[in-house]
Amino acid sequence: MRWLGPRAGDTPEPGATPPARLFRTLGLAPAWLGIAAFFLYNGLEASAGAWSYSLFTQARGVSARSAGAWVSGYWASLTLGRVLFGWIAGRTAVETLLRPCIVGMAIGAGLLAFGSSGALGGAGLALLGLCCGPIYPSLIATTRLRVGAAHAANAVGFQVAAAALGQSIIPAVLGVLAARVGLEVIGPALLAAALALLAAHERLAARTA
Secondary structure, three states, X not given: OOOOOOOOOXXXXXXXXXXXXXXXXXXXXXXXXXXXXXXXXXXXXXXXXXXXXXXXXXXXXXXXXXXXXXXXXXXXXXXXXXXHHHHHHOOOOOHHHHHHHHHHHXXXXXXXXXXXXXXXXXXXXXXXXXXXXXXXXXXXXXXXXXXXHHHHHHHHHHHHHHHHHHHHHHHHHHHHHXXXXXXXXXXXXXXXXXXXXHHHHHHHHHHHO
């Protein structure tokens, strides 16, 4: 399995590129867009796994057995997506995977949010997991294209830190919202995060093109 950028096989520049200073990397708009994308993605991924069971069982009356199966299916789909799209990435440009997968995440979150039946919500959760699979490694693999070789190492470090923050902060914020307005806020919040991730990706794609 290879997670390579779309032009990672191009002839490398001669000699090593000296790394840029951290504050110069933070002066780049693509670096901040990448930070936002990782924050949103990891927060969305973690929130879907953390809160879906409660949403199904406490807000929608789904049995514990069915809800557990659907949440397990979410993580299984995410793993399958990472393996499947990793195989595809070795045969096509990684960039071409990002947009359709993020759109698929939004569709899955929409089904989870507005599905009229428990089964439809479970299917949306599975689609969300499948489409989540390639996002993290694809964004890592295309970092150099967005910020340049001199800033790539710094940008990856900032992105990984943002991912850890998103994984911690967004599920916690959703928990506070759920306690105040109800668990049904989870689905629309995941959809909003997916749409925000899509917007960040489109801005990045426009700058990379």
